[in-house]
Amino acid sequence: MARPVKADSETTKRRILEAAGRLFAVHGINGASLRDIAAFAGLSQSLVSHYFGGKEQLYHAVVRGMLRELDTLGEALTADLAERPATPEELLHRAVRTGFRFTREHRDAVMLIQRSFLEKGHLDEDTLLGSLLPFLEQSSLVLAALTKTSPRALRLTVQSSIYLVVRYSLAPTHELAAIAGTTGAPEHETLAAVEEHLVETVASMTGLGRAARSSAL
DSSP states (O other): OOOOHHHHHHHHHHHHHHHHHHHHHHHHHHHOOHHHHHHHHTSOHHHHHHHHOSHHHHHHHHHHHHHHHHHHHHHHHHHHHHHSOOOHHHHHHHHHHHHHHHHHHTHHHHHHHHHHHHHHSSOOHHHIIIIIHHHHHHHHHHHHHHHTOOHHHHHHHHHHHHHHHHHHHHSOHHHHHHHHTOTTSOHHHHHHHHHHHHHHHHHHHHTOOOOOGGGGO
């Protein structure tokens, strides 16, 4: 039985978006052509144009998809924090660890958003209003409940924490190893050292104390 045409269409579009996401993340919108994207996806340029039109339309489709991907971080954090009862300190530590691991696993998405910011000098409206501000609002409210502080007073602290986690998440492992002094050690040791540093730093910034090393697992 032949595959439905729609199924083939969705598979093709997914291949194009995955290829475009990778190349836009690495080279930016100006450094990746439709021809490059088509070749990376193993498709013809005319097929890419058929589904997405020009490069600008494809770029915006990729960004929207990446934002949806990053929006699942909130779901991942909620699921993780709801799994086990914990003290406020433990909740914060687990949130930082979950955030770091999530962003490491979604580096293309994070890199694309950061590159978009660098190229334009500001976040586009979809990213700001549809993703960053809702996440910032939700995180500030949760942290305010844990620290008995006003959400408004915590917004910059939360944003600074996000910047810190994102920067470390984007760095290649060999760079992190050089910074952490773990060159030659297994990758998991380097990532564990960085993760512990992030937990302790964010805990200090928010006034929730030092990370309990036993919460690393």
